[in-house]
Amino acid sequence: MSTKFFSPTRLVCAALFFLLIAGATARAADLALEADLVSGSNDPQAKGTPVSPQIEKKLGRLPLKWQHYFVVNSQQFSVANGESKDVSLSDACQISVKNLGGEQVQLTLMSSGQNVGKIKQSLKKGQTLVAGGNAGNSIVVLRQAD
């Protein structure tokens, strides 16, 4: 009995099975996120831990009035595909993040338990979503965890 293990037909079938498995694995993967509550200030000596240079650079390019940013609270969490996660960043600031799949999220911003708005946005590695409002000098920075 002779056997050919690398005929095109077999390779195509094997590739399809591997892709199917890879697709199923990718679908099951959670989205690891990091949400930071950041306060803005024009005082470089303000109290708090400065944000990372990477985040500072990103925030510095946005049309905000502050020059310096400090981390008030930071939360890392993961959200399964199609699931939501509620995260409390402070007494006054809560967020809910839903994993829409395909590295897209829906961020719901809440202020003192009151729903302020929803943002749907792709959040690939390196992308950052910044949300803020009537909460003094506080903003929420959401991105994929490193």
Add this chain to the structure above:
Amino acid sequence: MNQEQQLKLQSFLDGELPESEAREILAWTQRDSAAAGLLAELRNTRAAMAKSEPHLSVPETREFFWSKIQREIRRLEPSKKTAPEISIFAALRRFLFPAGALAALVMILHFRGSTPATDNLADADTPTVETTLASTDATTYRDASEGTTLVWFSPAADNSLVPSKKPTAIN
């Protein structure tokens, strides 16, 4: 001279007659001038044909010449079907083909179904903002080079809380 006598002369010339009969024919041709003339004419005709018969020579050896013909015959013959190879995958091929097609179909449906939000967004990088308070507006600014999106919620009549050092950049 009848036809049978003419054939006898031809047979004599070809050496096909028994000796006794050949002697009779020879004696007859010596007696009969017509028979002698016909015999002479037949001899001349045979000699002429023998000289004019083309002599063909093949540049190759006899074995090589015939081997070429044999190969050509084999080439023109319809190829006999060889017995199919028996292998593990050959036995499973009936299963693998439809399974592969099914896997591809499942993947297509999977990827279409796993990104429902994509259908709702013209561009995945463009945020879709929804304010839940009637008195709230949302302002969006996108820094494509850094991959940063800013969404600022503020009271509808009050934009003073969107502090901007680059006001023209706000969408």
